[in-house]
Amino acid sequence: MEINSIENGLVIDHLRAGSGLRVLEYLDIDTERGSVALIMNVSSNKHGKKDIIKLENIESIDINVLGLIDHNATIIHIRNGKIIHKTKLSLPKKVANVIRCKNPRCITSIENVPHIFHLADNTGKYRCEYCDNFGRINDGK
């Protein structure tokens, strides 16, 4: 399977196989601005299978959210058909409204405040700013 390379935009490479759809969902890309291609289960010599997302004419995405979902992914910036930059991702120190606190005793369950989580260790464990309970991205929206 082949999809033409893009002229201008971003390629999100080395996504965990099967995670591409969810990444797109979280990134919430405005498709008015450009076109989006999701390629799933591509053979990769490094990690077996991977997903790739190509974003034509889209210059910026929420790196924090992407880092949270798959911090092993790489963002490749392309201009005029050439790679001009690669961004390595890392787990964000702090995220707002991506992880939702599941503790029923947490103030976020009744008060209209942003769900803020802070990175607690290097495995992707996050701690609720208000109640200190742990949450993970997999806990979903």
Add this chain to the structure above:
Amino acid sequence: MDLQGRNLIAPLDLTVEEMEQIFNLAEKIIAKPQDYAEVCKGNLLATLFYEPSTRTRLSFEAAMLRLGGQVIGFSEPGSSSVSKGESIADTIHTIASYADIAVMRHPKEGAALVAARRSGIPIINAGDGGHFHPTQTLTDLLTIRLEKKDFSGITIGLCGDLKFGRTVHSLICAFARYSGVKFVLISPDELRVPEYVLDEISDYEEVRDLSEALPQLDVLYMTRVQRERFFNEDDYIRLKDSYILNAAKMRFAKEDLMVLHPLPRVNEISTDVDDDPRAFYFRQMKNGMYVRMALLMALLGKEIA
């Protein structure tokens, strides 16, 4: 003191030095309360109790009144606009336009933090769900300090429900910042100290039996073992007596042991211990008022040389 305008939300919001400053001030107040009878004259404390806790509320109110200040507030949300679903942010906006400082108790965890972010006046957390109760920790530490003078070399036993007890977690984390403190954690398997709290301390042992641990302790902090924490009734019945302190067990304890309890108690300390000079839990309450006086002064920027 550089605590003016600050909040107290979590027990570790204060540095060891800042806690020492508050304890020093509390000791001065205890020595000469009349000198402080008017230092907060003209100041207004708001007590916002979204769930009833008469003991804590009275302690704060007494503290403010003894400093010459005044108090407004509510003690049941049913009697105020909060029952109509007003947000904490809106309530605190209103309160901050009247009062100079506010104390808040709320069933939801993180409520005091939300209030502090929106208030503009200092907020003291008087308990947020099962999360933090920092003035209880200050009370506990002051009580021990008044008696032992110095924390180093102390062996402190914590007994009962060490899993869900927020006062226990706060106390361990605050004590862990002093060197030379040894912890003996006495609880059934089901109610052990959570891992993230254990991570904070180095010198500790975990035991099952109170009588066995008692002889080595300088301080014993008792908490309640609640029936609903157990998976089955048999375990509860089998275990509950091992975590009850009575006069018979006190015979094995040191002469200068201090027995503490955050109160209210149910039956985990039997009344035959109350008259023992080593029972400190009623004195502890009075210290709670003094330490709250010192805290109110510090956060309001009232310094007395």
